[in-house]
Amino acid sequence: MIGVFDIARPGSVAEASALLREHGPDAAIYAGGTELLILLKDRLLEPSLLVDIKHIPGLDAISLDPCGCLLRIGALATHREIERSETVRAALPELAATEANVANIRVRHAGTIGGNLSFAEPHSDPATLLIALGATIALESDAGRREVPAEDFFTGFLSTAREPEELLTEVLVPTVEPGTTVIYERFKIHERPSASLGLVMDIEGGKIGTARLVVGCIGERPVRMIRAEAMLAGQAPSPDLFATAAALVREETDPTVDAFESGDYKRQLAATLTLRALERATGSGATGGAR
Amino acid sequence: MIDTTTQRPTRTIRATVNGAPVELVIEPRDLLLHVLRDRLGLYGVKSSCDVQVCGACTVLVDGAPVSSCTTLALEIDGKRVETIEGMATGNDLHPIQQAFVDKAAIQCGFCTPGMVLTTKALLTDIPRPTRAEIEAYLGGNLCRCTGYWNILDAVEDAAERMAGEGAR
Numbered sequence: 129m130i131g132v133f134d135i136a137r138p139g140s141v142a143e144a145s146a147l148l149r150e151h152g153p154d155a156a157i158y159a160g161g162t163e164l165l166i167l168l169k170d171r172l173l174e175p176s177l178l179v180d181i182k183h184i185p186g187l188d189a190i191s192l193d194p195c196g197c198l199l200r201i202g203a204l205a206t207h208r209e210i211e212r213s214e215t216v217r218a219a220l221p222e223l224a225a226t227e228a229n230v231a232n233i234r235v236r237h238a239g240t241i242g243g244n245l246s247f248a249e250p251h252s253d254p255a256t257l258l259i260a261l262g263a264t265i266a267l268e269s270d271a272g273r274r275e276v277p278a279e280d281f282f283t284g285f286l287s288t289a290r291e292p293e294e295l296l297t298e299v300l301v302p303t304v305e306p307g308t309t310v311i312y313e314r315f316k317i318h319e320r321p322s323a324s325l326g327l328v329m330d331i332e333g334g335k336i337g338t339a340r341l342v343v344g345c346i347g348e349r350p351v352r353m354i355r356a357e358a359m360l361a362g363q364a365p366s367p368d369l370f371a372t373a374a375a376l377v378r379e380e381t382d383p384t385v386d387a388f389e390s391g392d393y394k395r396q397l398a399a400t401l402t403l404r405a406l407e408r409a410t411g412s413g414a415t416g417g418a419r
Numbered sequence: 420m421i422d423t424t425t426q427r428p429t430r431t432i433r434a435t436v437n438g439a440p441v442e443l444v445i446e447p448r449d450l451l452l453h454v455l456r457d458r459l460g461l462y463g464v465k466s467s468c469d470v471q472v473c474g475a476c477t478v479l480v481d482g483a484p485v486s487s488c489t490t491l492a493l494e495i496d497g498k499r500v501e502t503i504e505g506m507a508t509g510n511d512l513h514p515i516q517q518a519f520v521d522k523a524a525i526q527c528g529f530c531t532p533g534m535v536l537t538t539k540a541l542l543t544d545i546p547r548p549t550r551a552e553i554e555a556y557l558g559g560n561l562c563r564c565t566g567y568w569n570i571l572d573a574v575e576d577a578a579e580r581m582a583g584e585g586a587r
Contacts, residue, residue, distance in 0.1 A: 130448040134428040232559020
């Protein structure tokens with residue numbers, strides 16, 4: 129049974145932040161509860177106060193800025209709401225498709241994007257793709273608002289740049305120009321993916337412009353493959369180029385070893401997903417695979 | 420809202436469970452699974468993996484499938500809850516239940532309440548789902564007996580029955 133706690137339902141970000149500041153480590157932010165309640169049941173966390181932020185108005189909004197260039201996803205938007213949002217489907221269909229495959233239907237109904245990212249479980253599906261997309265995370269407290277690039281938000285296993293009194297309020301996702309491909313690939317045979325890969329790449333005049341390539345699930349946090357990205361930039365797509373990129377990813381990844389997969393196996397998965405994503409982005413080779 | 424005997428926080432929740440109004444004093448830490456089973460005697464709600472993976476504890480809250488093992492009972496305040504006990508009308512099984520029986524989609528039966536309720540949510544969402552849509556929606560409900568084939572057949576059969584008679 130879960131330890132005794134009380135629950136507060138603040139009506140604003142400032143009120144929630146003040147509660148978090150006041151109660152310090154005795155308080156935990158509660159929204160969908162999909163990750164938090166499991167920790168509470170296992171007594172890995174024993175807060176005396178849950179700060180239920182679900183009743184703060186407006187935090188679940190999904191909108192596209194008038195420029196059409198920036199998608200704003202409120203922290204309380206559930207995976208299911210993002211998956212089904214016409215705005216997300218039109219602006220970034222791969223993000224909607226990724227959300228449609230998070231965990232299972234019950235988790236997608238309850239779990240929020242803000243909770244998923246704040247928890248920083250290394251196997252998060254959206255985290256990997258959002259870093260590839262160059263998303264920004266908005267953090268707010270009673271002291272103000274700041275924005276952190278998604279790639280700097282995740283600082284380690286279950287660790288983020290969020291301060292204890294801050295709420296993740298919004299995810300800002302730049303949309304892409306026509307001609308830019310957005311791809312999320314994963315390999316999943318357990319409940320959580322073994323490896324994932326996000327790729328955002330544009331090709332103009334037969335050459336790759338920029339590529340953002342992020343490997344997730346296999347290490348403590350999703351990480352950009354800087355060497356592979358630099359190698360791909362300006363090059364003409366070819367099977368040799370892709371093989372070189374995959375080999376670089378294999379070297380560049382820093383897998384953790386767990387009960388399910390060895391480090392070598394995870395490196396192999398990351399390299400294979402790199403190949404698949406690059407082939408899919410250029411319409412070459414066999415696409416897809418286990419998702 | 421502190422219980423004078425236990426000195427623990429409590430809340431009063433009001434919900435509709437299988438069509439009947441319910442008012443309960445609970446603790447914020449109480450899980451929906453335990454309240455449904457231990458306070459309301461709804462033993463069709465099964466406890467299994469306890470981490471929102473297997474789907475045995477699935478109930479519908481305002482029509483949406485929920486893992487009652489990982490949901491605070493507080494969350495049903497003001498809402499409508501359906502468990503397997505609310506599916507049949509008297510001795511008449513719901514068409515989804517009848518389809519599961521007729522297609523032999525049940526062996527030990529432990530996963531069946533969750534399967535049936537998830538199917539109800541699916542068919543409300545998508546009345547005539549494709550096989551792929553059924554597989555995707557029920558992907559989070561595990562069955563260790565049947566090999567799933569008969570369950571998928573039963574969901575298709577239920578969709579046909581319900582399209583025939585108008586959803587209920």
